[in-house]
Amino acid sequence: MAETTSNTGLLAVRxxxxxxxxxxxxxxxxxxxxxxxxxxxxxxxxxxxxxxxAGEVRLHGGSSGDQKFxxxxxFVEVLPDRVTILAETALHPNExxxxxxxxxxxxxxxLWREAxxxxxxxxxxxxxxxxxxxxxxxxxxxST
Numbered sequence: 001m002a003e004t005t006s007n008t009g010l011l012a013v014r015x016x017x018x019x020x021x022x023x024x025x026x027x028x029x030x031x032x033x034x035x036x037x038x039x040x041x042x043x044x045x046x047x048x049x050x051x052x053x054a055g056e057v058r059l060h061g062g063s064s065g066d067q068k069f070x071x072x073x074x075f076v077e078v079l080p081d082r083v084t085i086l087a088e089t090a091l092h093p094n095e096x097x098x099x100x101x102x103x104x105x106x107x108x109x110x111l112w113r114e115a116x117x118x119x120x121x122x123x124x125x126x127x128x129x130x131x132x133x134x135x136x137x138x139x140x141x142x143s144t
Contacts, residue, residue: 009043010062012082015069017090022069028061030083032076033134041078048078052087054131056138068093070138072131089131096139105132 013030015023030041033055039048054072059065074087108128115121 011041011043013059013062013064013085014082015057015071015085015087015090017087022090022092023059023064023067025059025064026062027059027064027083029059031056031058031060032083032085033057033071034076039078041083044080045078047080048076050076050078052076052085054127054134056134057085057090068138070096070135072134091135091138093138093141096135098136098139101132101135101139105129105136108132 008026010026010028011030013023013025013027014021028043032039032041032050033053034050035053036050038055039050041048052071052074055070057069057071059067070089070091070093071085071087072089074085076086077084105128108125108131111121111128112125115125
């Protein structure tokens with residue numbers, strides 16, 4: 001478990017997927033991809049619960065140092081002294097298989113072309129495409 005953060009000005013940060021705890025550390029700041037855009041959590045922030053989008057979580061300072069992780073879908077809870085990220089998918093950039101992500105991107109583009117008048121299929125295709133694009137960008141050290 002992350003060290004206690006009371007009066008340190010650091011956030012306890014935990015990144016969890018259904019099958020593992022990827023990170024349990026402290027940070028000065030955490031940038032997150034919410035469904036409504038990127039947000040940044042700092043020590044003392046107002047409580048917030050947000051739906052997680054696809055993109056990079058960036059940690060700055062603290063015991064975590066500067067780190068990046070690819071995440072997709074889930075939720076984030078921000079409290080004044082901690083951030084808990086519950087992600088369907090979370091990977092360190094060196095864990096990303098770029099060729100697999102390229103295949104996911106091609107599949108999303110194919111679904112988009114085949115969606116016709118079906119709005120749900122367009123939404124699914126866009127979600128797959130966005131996740132694949134963000135995964136590729138994370139692996140290449142870029143941010144979209």
